[in-house]
Amino acid sequence: MISPLYVMLFGLIAFGLLPAMAEKWESFEPSWAIKQGGEIYEFMPFKQSELMPEICIMKPAPNLIDYYDYQDSIWYGIAVWEEGLNEMSEMFQPDKGYSWQLKILEFAYEEHVTKEVSDYIQCNIFIVFEPFDKEKENTLGITAFDYANSRHKYAVITIFATQPAPAVLYLDDDPETWDTQVDILPITPNTMRQIIGHEMGHGLGLGHYYAGMNNPSRSIMEFSMSIWSEDNYLPPQYLDYYALITKYGTDGFKVWEYPVQQQWFIPPHPELHT
């Protein structure tokens, strides 16, 4: 049984509307490595295909959360990828040039609530906000993809912005009985930042990191966190930037190769980059 304080995290990747290729991809099971306590880092079967991917924040319903309490955290969760990748490319090829720019757009709730994905053809990654969903009990965020044949290829990140609070036990007058009351509360800005950072990793083409016998804090793509802890923030790590550079090359988003052949890699030994 999972403690309410540490309800597990990130939903996996929902492959929404897929290309045949992704079906093949799903059959991949890194279990051989995991069973042996091995460390493995998965990739998603696509790359962002534009020089400057556009990240579209579809602002939440006003009665869900107050967007402006979270705006800095959300922007940070996105921008931290761009900054870290630029820094790493600077290290690898200071003279050759590179571009890891992400463009962030925001749409007011009133502007998007009745619209379809096809109304926002410029968006490569959508970020949308939903309330806690009982059906997806342990999920804080989900990233789904449509990389089917249409020209508009995109990812949709859904953030479940309210979650059950840590359970509080109330003793009745009758000591024989007690009730559990669980409130559904907005997640903290800190948790928001963490979820956005993780789901953005998926949106850019990363799968999950399995630590095996190694330290789970080597990667933001480890798939669990504690919701209500205030010190739970782990930004993307060296290994996460390394993974994206393995995928796109050191020059940034401008290289487009499809399909992506590599499904996973074994992370280099930690001592190589600490």
Ligand SMILES: [Zn+2]
């Ligand atoms: Zn995930």
